[in-house]
Amino acid sequence: MNWLRCCSPFVGLLIAGALQAAMTIDVVFTDTADGSWDAVTRGVVNQAIADWENEIVGIDDGFGGVASINVQFEAEFFNFGNGGPLGMWSGPLSASVGSNIRPWEATDASYTIAHTIRFNSSSINSGATNELWFDATPADDGSDKAFSDWDALTVARHEIGHMLGFSSAYADDVGLPSQSNPWSDKIIGDVFDPGGLNVAMEPGDVAHVLDDSLLMDTSLSNAEGRIDISMLELNMLASAYGYKLAATAIPEPTGFVALVTIAGGLVCRRRRR
DSSP states (O other), rough: OEEEEEEEOOOOOOSSSOOOOOOEHHHEEBBBBOOOOOOHHHHHHHHHHHHHTTTTTEEEEESSEEOOEEEEEEEEEOOOOOSOEEEEEEEOOOEEEEOOOSSSSSSSEEEEOEEEEEEOSSSBBBOOOEEOOOSSTTTOOOOOOOOSSEHHHHHOOOOOOOOSSSOOOOBSSSOOOOSSSGGGGGGEEESSTTTTTTTTTTTTTTOOOSOOTTTTTTETTTOOOOOOOOHHHHHHHHHHHOOEEESSOOOOOOOOOOOOOOOOOEEEEEEEE
């Protein structure tokens, strides 16, 4: 059996009523020597973006309302080689001491972040087996995907999930003795939010859940097909970062001198059994 292995170091939907903000995710498609974007490959990434935008409508503004946010990233191809990573997210950033770093663009210039998601160009829609498969009709259920291939929409959703917060890359009070982490500080003994959401995490890995039915699990079988964004994973992000959700959310308030440089990243690897 073939597996996708993920290892981590480091517009929106407007709804009637009080919530009139949005999360927007903007992407720049960059052609490289390893691959160029076409309508099909762009369509898959745009569908993954729309899926996340439709679930998150903004962030808690600290006053019981909702504030709009914007997340930006660059998408490109990189030849990791056959059997290499299917995709990789990275988020290097620079931040002023004392700033609170989040996945979205800072409104006060206290930090800058450069998200990039790379997809393996070694085997894409080539007709070969064990390839990264970009669906020409990504809005459907993916039932036309070959059994031996990995679904690029699921990979894109997973990478965006890390960009939006399934990562220890973000921090409060950067560079100060009081520095803390809004995500990993919620994990105690490999459990996210014990006594609350109570989600088992991959042992020693703060970026992945321990449940192979969920999008943010550490591995994906190519026989498993397409995986959607779950309400549980959305509530985890809402609990850590104050995201407001299109469905039921858990609101939680979020809160210039030297510069601190931080880098984070995620690599997806294949594993065969």
